[in-house]
Amino acid sequence: MIRLTNLADYAVVLMCEMVRIDTKVNAQSLSDATRVPNTTVAKILNLLTRAGLLTSHRGLHGGFALAEEPKNVSVADIIEAIDGPIAMTHCSEEQNSDCSFDEICVMRPHWQSINGAVRSALAGVKLNDLVAGPPAVNFLPADQKENITAS
Numbered sequence: 001m002i003r004l005t006n007l008a009d010y011a012v013v014l015m016c017e018m019v020r021i022d023t024k025v026n027a028q029s030l031s032d033a034t035r036v037p038n039t040t041v042a043k044i045l046n047l048l049t050r051a052g053l054l055t056s057h058r059g060l061h062g063g064f065a066l067a068e069e070p071k072n073v074s075v076a077d078i079i080e081a082i083d084g085p086i087a088m089t090h091c092s093e094e095q096n097s098d099c100s101f102d103e104i105c106v107m108r109p110h111w112q113s114i115n116g117a118v119r120s121a122l123a124g125v126k127l128n129d130l131v132a133g134p135p136a137v138n139f140l141p142a143d144q145k146e147n148i149t150a151s
Contacts, residue, residue: 008082010036011044012130015053015078019070019131024063044082051081070127076119086122088115 017033018025027045031038045064048054053073054064066073079086089111 002088004079005083007040007044007047008079010034010040011048011078011082012075014041014044015048015066015073015127016130018054018064018066019127024057024061024065026063029063048078048081051077053077053081070131073127074123075125075127075130076122079122086115086119088118 013034013036014030017030021029021033027038027042030036030045031041034041036044045054045056049056049064053067055067056062056064076086
């Protein structure tokens with residue numbers, strides 16, 4: 001099973017909440033609004049700031065704010081800020097993996113292609129799509145959509 005880490009999942013939740021709030025917010029406020037523990041929120045906010053997705057403002061009226069418009073921030077951007085590059089397998093990353101079959105593996109190019117498709121799908125989902133309501137993006141290929149509607 002392929003899963004995101006809890007931190008990446010929480011990061012998406014926090015970023016969506018920041019879009020809804022649409023103002024500077026501190027870790028405690030986000031923790032209260034999302035019920036994600038304050039220490040976890042603080043850790044995620046720091047990672048998102050380091051990645052350039054948030055800006056940090058110090059002082060009495062400080063807090064965190066989105067660095068980009070929600071339409072310019074993808075789910076892939078958020079996941080990569082928390083977990084690093086999206087990779088289905090070790091060999092789907094561009095650099096060499098530690099697999100002893102790397103040189104003779106016939107699957108490596110296919111995993112790289114699959115990885116690219118997954119990353120593209122995640123990059124196609126923007127923060128404003130998530131906050132807008134039910135998914136407007138359907139990731140099924142056209143031939144599979146017809147099979148579902150015909151059933």
